[in-house]
Amino acid sequence: MAMRGLDEAFRGVGDKPGLDIWCILNLNLVPIPKSSHGKFFSGNAYLILHTNVLKTGVRQNYVHYWLGKDAKEVDCALASEKALELDMALGSCTVQYREVQGSESEKFLSYFRPCIIPVEGCLSPQMIGGGPDSYTITMFSCRGDHVVHVREVPFSRHSLNHNEVFIIDTQSKIFLFSGCNSSTKSRAKALDVVQYIKENQHGGRCQVATIEDGKFVGDPDAGEFWSLFGGHAPISRDPPSEASEEPEPQSMKLFWVNKGKLFPVESATMDRAVLSSDKCYLLDCYAKLYLWMGKTVPSSEKKAAITLVEAYVHSEGRSTSTRTTFLNEGNETADFKSYFNNWPKNVSSTLYVEGKEKVAAIFKQKGFEVKELPDDQSELKEPLINCSGDLKVWLVDHNEKSLLPTEVKNQLCSGDCYVVEYNYVHNSREYHLFYAWLGKGSTKEDIADAISITADMADSVKGRAVMAQVYESEEPDLFFSVFKSLIILKGGRSTAYKNLTEQKKQNASLFRIQGLGYESVQAIEVDLVPSSLNSSYCYILQEGDFFYTWIGSFSTPHDEDLLYQMLDKLSPLKQSILVREDSELDDFWRILGKKSEYPKERHTRLGTEDPRLYTGSIEEGKGDIQLHTR
Known part of the structure; x- marks a missing residue:
């Protein structure tokens, strides 16, 4: 099941390091081939994803949308919407940047070596991946010491000045003109740009000439350079006037x-x-x-x-x-x-602490002696491992495994088996956690294959590896924590399941929402009947492109927050119809078949029991094993 409302262009992105770039053309996202990365047309808007994979295996995704100075307003608005959609597809854990032509951030420019080259005009579908256009003389100004800002300027003597570096690109030769007041670093950066243009625009086959401002005597390249402008003449001492910088206000x-x-x-x-x-x-x-x-x-x-x-x-x-x-x-x-005071390393709710203090006060009033638990007990409230590591999921099919793409790796089918690999770093050491997840409707063959494949993978890695078998509906909290958001669907993807079961397509689905917290929420698909409802939970009912959110009378505000968080995963950017228990619409019951009874008692969801450690001993002469708690 793909996330509804997400563009097909985002399928499979964010897994591999590097750049993915799309241009808005006719209100659609059109991918830009790598050979054209760094070439941006001023009449278009673009969406850029940069994926960085750390040595620990953790992926970092950064989303930018670039707006050309002549881009249409509707394209700019669509680019910002698509940036949000892409963020949703990547788990709402990216940072998004708005980039405007001529004022790009250094982070954005650092993706393109040595520079980006804005091109006047609009990109057309025919230009993508096509051959070179008819060659016209182009003039660029270059500035910047750390990262170079390149902008196309009118091909005119009036564009030149003594403070910047300029590149004139002709069909047979590239000229580099260095203003007498330009910095050494700017000249070095501009040389990189010249080399880039030579390799990408001329296939490495053209001449390069450098022109020093004020040193023209006996230089044939200088004579050829000035002939492009109709002969030598004085140039402006100051650069073209730019808009004055706006003053900083007194406060934020x-x-x-x-x-x-x-x-x-x-x-x-x-x-x-x-x-x-x-x-x-x-x-x-x-x-x-x-x-x-x-x-x-x-x-x-x-x-x-x-x-x-x-x-x-x-x-x-x-x-x-x-x-x-x-x-x-x-x-x-x-x-x-940096703009805020008292920013903690880990922001967490204080409700637990406040509640503990209130309970302690009540017991003291009743005359009971109350002692604080040791500090190490509070650590049990923290995740057992680092849950910001790298997660990979494989589908097991015919004793083979296939890696699931990013947008569906948090969607498991109950008719299948999966291998889950989670890598994380603790105290500068890398750890590997492997799960064989076994769906309720999976075949015996797939179960055996999944366990075997998982064991082989755990044995093959270097470092500290742990393997566990997990059965659907019996998942430990840690399994949910590493997924952060998990969707368990009916049906299956594997060949064995499809051969065993007649696949019945239905246009509606019912999901029960549950979770340990904002960083661990699950949507479990249940039978599409009223008896699947429970007053203690929240549900999402989906039919086609329409969604209902059902709020049980005994659910909590926290449950509602998890509900809407998961709705963003199932149907980002779309509205849903809110239905509270005992206020359902007729259409709601129509989708479920008909109105009938379901559990309405308050259900207490018990937490995971505290772990216990036992030691064992066998008494001599007896076959009994004595267990002792520690």
């Missing part, structure tokens, strides 16, 4: 977003505590803007908040090149955190 502004409007946050100090997980916030630092999106905010509200930021830039009279960064809670950049 923080707003929270509600129903398409901005409301100032009144706070004496900028503490992390002012940010709430169910809201979006805009931090205005004038030179740059940050939109922070809480982890429980529905994707429809995130989309509306991003649109509002674009309107805010326009209404405030800011430059369209104002740099904007979009951040999901838990994936903040160090730069964003």
